[in-house]
Amino acid sequence: MPDEAPERRAEGAPVGRRVLLGTFAAGIAGLAAAPYLQRGWEGFLGAASQHDPTGLTGLLPDPGGFRYYSVVGSVPRKDDTDYELRIDGLVDRPRTYTLPELRALPQSRIVGDAVCTDGWRVDGTPFRGVRLADLLDAAGVRAEGAALRFTCFDGAYSESLTLQQARRPDVLVALTMQDKPITHAHGGPARLYVAPMYFYKSAKWLSGITVTDRVVPGYWEGYGYEVDGWLDGADRAA
Ligand SMILES: Nc1nc2c(c(=O)[nH]1)N[C@H]1C(S)=C(S)[C@@H](COP(=O)(O)O)O[C@H]1N2
Numbered sequence: 001m002p003d004e005a006p007e008r009r010a011e012g013a014p015v016g017r018r019v020l021l022g023t024f025a026a027g028i029a030g031l032a033a034a035p036y037l038q039r040g041w042e043g044f045l046g047a048a049s050q051h052d053p054t055g056l057t058g059l060l061p062d063p064g065g066f067r068y069y070s071v072v073g074s075v076p077r078k079d080d081t082d083y084e085l086r087i088d089g090l091v092d093r094p095r096t097y098t099l100p101e102l103r104a105l106p107q108s109r110i111v112g113d114a115v116c117t118d119g120w121r122v123d124g125t126p127f128r129g130v131r132l133a134d135l136l137d138a139a140g141v142r143a144e145g146a147a148l149r150f151t152c153f154d155g156a157y158s159e160s161l162t163l164q165q166a167r168r169p170d171v172l173v174a175l176t177m178q179d180k181p182i183t184h185a186h187g188g189p190a191r192l193y194v195a196p197m198y199f200y201k202s203a204k205w206l207s208g209i210t211v212t213d214r215v216v217p218g219y220w221e222g223y224g225y226e227v228d229g230w231l232d233g234a235d236r237a238a
């Protein structure tokens with residue numbers, strides 16, 4: 001038994017170092033995951049669409065130049081029976097909308113560009129849905145409300161806009177894309193479409209809109225993307 005204490009100490013040091021190194025490693029892995037994840041999908045789908053004659057291209061959700069992005073491996077499917085969009089936070093009338101309820105509201109159609117920071121773009125894409133401004137008016141944003149936080153039923157992605165940005169007429173909770181119901185791969189049944197900004201601002205699988213008193217940076221912003229993701233040439237004052 002006299003050896004017990006020294007042994008413990010001897011064991012304690014390496015374990016402690018392992019834990020510390022493990023923490024560093026996890027941190028570095030977390031930082032590296034973002035670009036690899038993006039490049040991974042893009043590389044895979046890009047290669048499949050260009051070179052693979054075996055039918056892998058069938059996995060592509062869309063032949064029109066879009067790439068499929070998700071920060072998680074699988075996302076539940078939602079439809080008329082179980083989709084819900086919750087609007088809450090600094091509002092007088094928090095509310096949950098079903099898909100038929102969203103469809104029953106006045107719809108706007110915008111033809112805009114989908115521009116990813118990774119270098120692909122699809123110009124002239126029509127999106128149709130409810131103006132975010134209308135949903136905010138219905139909810140009654142309180143005086144302290146200054147920004148919006150968007151959350152998604154993939155359980156991971158998030159985005160933000162200032163209240164001023166969110167009230168622009170070219171910002172939609174979109175229900176159709178290319179004049180068809182938004183497919184699951186593209187974030188259906190409802191996604192955000194922020195026409196004047198990079199496509200990462202257009203959160204897919206939208207499930208929550210919370211009015212906050214300040215901007216809470218979204219998922220990619222945590223990896224260094226601009227919080228205000230304006231496209232070159234966007235009319236920022238609109
Ligand atoms: N929930 C969620 N929304 C998201 C993303 C994501 O990974 N998860 N990726 C963003 C990025 S970087 C882009 S370019 C577009 C891609 O949309 P698409 O998959 O319909 O082409 O969705 C944006 N919205």
Ligand SMILES: [Mo]
Nearest residue numbers: 116117199200
């Ligand atoms: Mo992107």
